[in-house]
Amino acid sequence: MQENEPKNVLEDVSCFKLPDHKTKIVCTLGPASSSENIIRKLIMKGMNISRLNFSHGNFQDHKDVIQKIRNISRELCIEIAIMADLPGPKIRTGKLETEPIHLSKGDEVILTTENVRGEGQIIPVNYKKLPESVSPGNFIYLNDGFIQLECLKILKNNVYCRVITEGPLSSNKGVNLPGIDIDLEPVTENDLKVIDFALDAGVDIFSISFVEKAEDIEKVRNFALKRGKSVFLIAKIEREKAVRDIDRIIEVSDGLMIARGDMGVELPIQNVPQVQKELIAKATMKGIPVITATHMLESMTENIRPTRAEVTDVANAILDGTDAVMLSGETAVGKYPVESVEMMSSIAKASEEWRDRTRWGIERIETRICGVEMNIDDVISHHVNEAVQRLSVDYVVTPTMSGQTARRISRFRPSTWILAFSRYPLTAQSLTLSYGVFPVYVKKLETDWENTVLGKMKEWGIYQSGDIVVLTQGQSPGRPGGTNLLKILTLV
Structure with a gap:
């Protein structure tokens, strides 16, 4: 077995462990969660995807964490995807001599592009074109918009501001300039270096920061293809230009x-809930996974329990149809990383059970999917959904090359697990992002894959005589999206 290759699940009966919820959980790893002990606990409590934030840390640190995840994933025999989050052209504050500093309302501060450490009223910023980009009267936001400044004047490399909304500020915090054109390429040279490193480390799932247009995604894909690599690319939607395109x-x-986070500063904050719902709906229609992120259980960074509003936020994202929910600072630097994942899992379980029981929102999803022109794959996935609803199906089982079939079925948010068997490691890894899909990597799928898989399911002890299983299959092996056969079996 190669170092970066997942375990062949069909060879090990102990590999089959179904979670008690179908919403996937993304955890950002950092100082609070980079030890083997904590990573193991996060996986056991429900982490499906490990997010590595390359805005922080160095390559060696990330390489060590990647190896720990791979080792523990094999040890526990649980498929864990690793997602490299590209830094992008984030405008940030520089290093502060003493931190955090507190900016009080009415204070005057100086944002400087000079290479200095922040001290007193001087705050360094890494965007050299800041003085020529802003004008007196413009608003500048720091730390995900929690601090608001008003530009008073510009002198050479310094932007003089008054604090409108006060708050604490630390080094390396985000700077937002809503409504102002920023002369930065969404995919930077540093991003390409990160991609090179990640590909060499066996990571091929990337989230691309500050996407503005389709060409930003294609630039990353073409860069990887020139290195002979296929990648799974997630567009982070946080800028107004991205929402428009x-x-x-x-x-x-x-x-x-x-x-x-940045979306709530780039766009009017009151519009973020509507944009969230629209993006989830569009991704669902397309059959691609969607992650809802930022401040989901933020108070658990410091507290053992979340607020009621945060619990409601997570539940509503799940009921909207998100495939995955994400933890950022809660697991990266928080005091309670394991408890945060455990809480997220419990919210997901309760929300899914209520939706399965009431079918809340399911008809709207079905109407939207079936209201457009459908191809053969769409029709098959629709009939799988019909079978799940009317026949008390216990499992949906599908072999997959690209993951398309499993994702099309997942769009309907069925109450039944979708067991997706693939001989392609990237497909198995990427399917960890899709709601209700349990990916199973196998080195090869025999011609008689049906009896092989059903035999292993019996060996795993996950079905009883009389259980109903829906199987999908393509008559053109090796062609992505070629599923054109549906079978319903009552197991003996």
């Missing part, structure tokens, strides 16, 4: 992330 971005992306 969302249909073209979805066409070339493998998944979406609704990054509500």
